[in-house]
Amino acid sequence: MNLHKVIDITIFNLLEQKYGKVKFDLIIVSDNDALLFTIKYYHRLFYRVPVVFCGINNFKDSLIEKYRKWFTGIAEETDVEGTINIALRLHPDTKRVYVINDITTTGLAMKKNLLEIFPKFSDKVNFILLENPDMKELQKEVEKIPPKSIILLLLVNRDRTGNFFAYEESLDLLYPHSKSPIYSVWDFYLGRGIVGGKLTSAYLQGKKAGELAMQILQGKSPSEIPVIKESPNEYMFDYNELKRFHVSLNKLPKESRVINLPESFWVKYRKTLIGITLIFIGLSLVIIVLSINISKRKKVEKELRISEEKYRDLYDNAPDMYHSVDKNGIIIECNETEAKMLGYKKEEIIGKPITYFMTEESRKAQEEFFPNLEKYSFIQIERDFVRKDGSVFTAALNVYVEVDEKGNFIKTKTIGRDITYRKKIEEELRKSKEALRKLSVYLQNVRENERKEIAREIHDELGQPLTALKLSLSWIKKRIDDEILNKKFDETINIVNSLIKQVQNLANKLRPSLLDHLTLEDAIMWQIKEFERNTSITCHVDIADNNLKLSKNLALNIFRIFQEALTNIARHANATVVHVKMFRSNGSILLIIKDNGVGISEDKIKSPESFGLMAMRERAYSINATFDIRKSSEGGTEVILSVPLKENV
Incomplete structure (x- = not known):
């Protein structure tokens, strides 16, 4: 759940209602807000449930000291200094570094690191901090950034006006407006417009958290697993952005990983080369096959005789039932598997109508269906069969129809499989789906009633007092003979009118009267x-x-x-x-x-x-x-x- 967008108590109420009586084996949380939420409500929601955390900035042992017995995880230490160093190395004429950051919990943690790092570069560049921006204003600000500048994008999950943005969304909104190189400390921005940097890998964080979780699920106590405080960061760059800003690959650290590199000759023409090679091999094989065909024919004939014997064995012991019926519906052949499923010997089955072994309902369906069977070459049906002991099972039948050259029916070849358990599961799923649909309808009705009640309260508790206020102001205005005061009263009345309209609009949006x-x-x-x-x-x-x-x-x-x-x-x-x-x-x-x-x-x-x-x-x-x-x-x-x-x- 995105705790950047939803307040704690809302998430708590939802989780308590949905999972209050559920005992979890383990919980994984990502980001500072998620960890703080888990700690805050641990005794009420997740008491004594092991917790693995990841993506935690500025982690201190004191944060989980009270719950260390149940908590472990991996800290997320971004390398802002490493990113700034490599950016200045790749752009040595840089005079200004514009830092973009928000004031979410993670953003504030990043700012703390920044303030410690700034003095180290004070004699090289000027830092301009664009903090808690409005997105539209930030786009204009980015367009104005002068040459010999770079942008350090940290986070814009929420802007000053309260709008929320996904990580990728914020960069997508800023990139078209930037003429300067953009660097960051997060790998999820890579490939979407940043040049690169010494990036923290969300993938590696999640992978490591998963490994810790597996240790706990296999019986290890969280208190026995040390908190990993060294974040796995690596130099990563986008070739397209390096090329855009004329940065040579030779300038990158040797251990760097570069995406979007141009394809090599082999990669570019791999399919063509493989195709030519396969054609050559194929022609060679044809020549070889033709050369040995005569000597191989006798060997094949011998293998066919052996194969027929194996086929009979496989046929009788196949996992699925098999039978054939003639044009009169009489069983002329069946395998041992079907005999065992029905509880009879093969000799007791062959020669009897197939309907003899069906329930009354399936027997009627078969009698109506069978006369028209010659119209099909293949058809799938379901029938209920009765075993010798009286028990019933449902079989899915794949019926292949064999006809002569004139199209006359000869016999069927039928493969069947017991699907009794599958049918039971399907029925349970159908009932579950129906129950969920009914729950959805109920929740919709509850939501509409809540909207209606909130709209009424807004109208009564806000609309009526505002109207009374407007009337009182108008009454006072008429009794004051002062031009300046009257002007102020008019302005105030206009504000009240605006508020009344906003209240009406809000009520209508919630529930149109x-x-x-x-x-x-x-x-x-x-x-x-x-x-x-x-x-x-x-x-x-x-x-x-x-x-x-x-x-x-x-x-x-x-x-x-x-x-x-x-x-x-x-x-x-x-x-x-x-x-x-x-x-x-x-x-x-x-x-x-x-x-x-x-x-x-x-x-x-x-x-x-x-x-x-x-x-x-x-x-x-x-x-x-x-x-x-x-x-x-x-x-x-x-x-x-x-x-x-x-x-x-």
């Missing part, structure tokens, strides 16, 4: 106006039926799906126009939202991390609706929601 007092159509039109106002994207709306009488729950779920679709367009589509249609069709309500943006990829549609799409599908399921999203052939993305009226109105 239109859903409670008007119709779904009115709520959709309101949301479209808000969307156009906030995004400048043009919307074309066609609602064919304005007299839909829907339950509040149904209207709410349709509206939330529509709302999420617009949110996805605003975030990802890069669209300029959106078309919205809602109409009746064949006893259903059809809602179609289509944009002219970049279009959604199949990977995104199928991704388990597309939580917005997942929520839309679950809402659709809760109202027995069908939900489809796809990339339009005309460009852009199309969302189609079909809600059956018979089940919902």
